[in-house]
Structures are given as structure tokens and as C-alpha cells.
Amino acid sequence: MPTSLPNQATDGEGARTLSYAYKASLVSSAQQFELTDSGLSWRIGSRSGVWPYAEIASIRLSYRPMSMQTRRFRADIRKIGGGKIAIVSTSWQTVTLMTPQDQGYRAFITELHRRMKAAGSKASLAGGIGTVTYGAAVVMLALLAIAMVGLLVRALATSEFTGALFLVGIAIWFAWTIGGFIKRNRPRRYTFDELPETLLP
Structure with missing residues (x-):
């Protein structure tokens, strides 16, 4: 064990x-x-x-x-x-x-x-993560952010405040989880003397 x-x-x-x-x-x-x-x-x-x-x-x-x-x-x-x-x-x-x-x-x-x-x-x-994978993840994140902003604007324009509040909650959760993954996994090089703290528990 x-x-x-x-x-x-x-x-x-x-x-x-x-x-x-x-x-x-x-x-x-x-x-x-x-x-x-x-x-x-x-x-x-x-x-x-x-x-x-x-x-x-x-x-x-x-x-x-x-x-x-x-x-x-x-x-x-x-x-x-x-x-x-x-x-x-x-x-x-x-x-x-x-x-x-x-x-x-x-x-x-x-x-x-x-x-x-x-x-x-x-x-x-x-x-x-790898540079190509990281770039693709950033692009997908940006596209999703644009889509969510569009939905939020539409919800506010039609006075769908419950839906708008739900979208805000989803956006906060998304930024906390996916944003943290993207931030920590930024491609980089490091040395034996300076290990990346964000990639160690």
C-alpha cells in the first residue's frame, strides 16, 4: 500500500x-x-x-x-x-x-x-504542457469566453436576470478551474536549482 x-x-x-x-x-x-x-x-x-x-x-x-x-x-x-x-x-x-x-x-x-x-x-x-497543446487550450478558452460574454449580453438585454446570474456563476467557476490549469501549465524551462513552485504541491 x-x-x-x-x-x-x-x-x-x-x-x-x-x-x-x-x-x-x-x-x-x-x-x-x-x-x-x-x-x-x-x-x-x-x-x-x-x-x-x-x-x-x-x-x-x-x-x-x-x-x-x-x-x-x-x-x-x-x-x-x-x-x-x-x-x-x-x-x-x-x-x-x-x-x-x-x-x-x-x-x-x-x-x-x-x-x-x-x-x-x-x-x-x-x-x-507542450507549446502546441497550450496554444490550443488558450484559443479554446478565449472562444468560450467570447461566447459566454455574448450570452450574458443577450440575457441582460432580454431582462433574463436569472440566466445572467447563472452565467456569471459559471464564468467564475470556469475561471477558477480552467484558468488555474492554464496558468500553472504555462510552458517553460527550469534549472536544477530552481524548480517551478507552481508545479509542485
Whole structure:
């Protein structure tokens, strides 16, 4: 069962390890990760491996809310030569419960970056969603905003004040949820020394 806090341990040679686990779905087994002297060790179902820190090609941090959990963050990690794993800040517990693991996730991701820097990593570090996806999302948001303004003007012109009030409520909710997603996921580059705070719990 995944824990919300990272586990620290010492192997036979005295090396400090840091572990993190989460369940990507209710029916799946926990995905387990460890930071060891050898690199990023992972186990997902029947698959497992160890990626040396210097062989990690890229990390992309993003904010990925779901209806079950609005505080959900994700790290997509790629290896030189192929391979990709994802680490998420929440874990499924029951059919209706997705538990945040803020402290454990933040500690694990921060330590991963520190060890990669110490190993001389040249990995590409990106924050937010892809530029094309972000641009499309901004355009859709703008179009929806124009449509809602048009409906609001029409409702006021026809004295449909109840409908106007409803549209205002929808606009506030939309700006809070979708606007927050767009703001946090602005495409950017970052460094090992300055991780984007808006993309960490």
C-alpha cells in the first residue's frame, strides 16, 4: 500500500535511499520508485529497472487535476535511448477516494533533481504542457469566453436576470478551474536549482 511520505533507508553499503509509491488506478498494484546510489530504481507491475541519473534524458513537471482530486501533479521522466515513466502526486485508495501525497511527492522529485545535478546530468527540464497543446487550450478558452460574454449580453438585454446570474456563476467557476490549469501549465524551462513552485504541491 503506497504511503504519503517518502521512506528513507540504508542499504548494505551505507547508501541512503529515498522511496515513493502510488497507485495509478484502483485495480492496479502500486508503482514503486527508489532513489539509490545506482540511479532511479522503478517497479511497475512485472516490469522493473534502474536508470542511472546521467542517463535520464528529460523531466517534464505539470499540474494534472482530476474531478476526484484537484491537487494533482505529475512528473514525466524519459531515458536516453527510450523509455518513459510517470510519477503522480496522488494515489487511489477507494472507488471514491484519491489521496494526495504532497509531502512525499515533493521530497522525492526535489531529491531526484539534486542527484541528477550531482551526477552531471544534461537532461532537458521542462514545466507545463507542450507549446502546441497550450496554444490550443488558450484559443479554446478565449472562444468560450467570447461566447459566454455574448450570452450574458443577450440575457441582460432580454431582462433574463436569472440566466445572467447563472452565467456569471459559471464564468467564475470556469475561471477558477480552467484558468488555474492554464496558468500553472504555462510552458517553460527550469534549472536544477530552481524548480517551478507552481508545479509542485
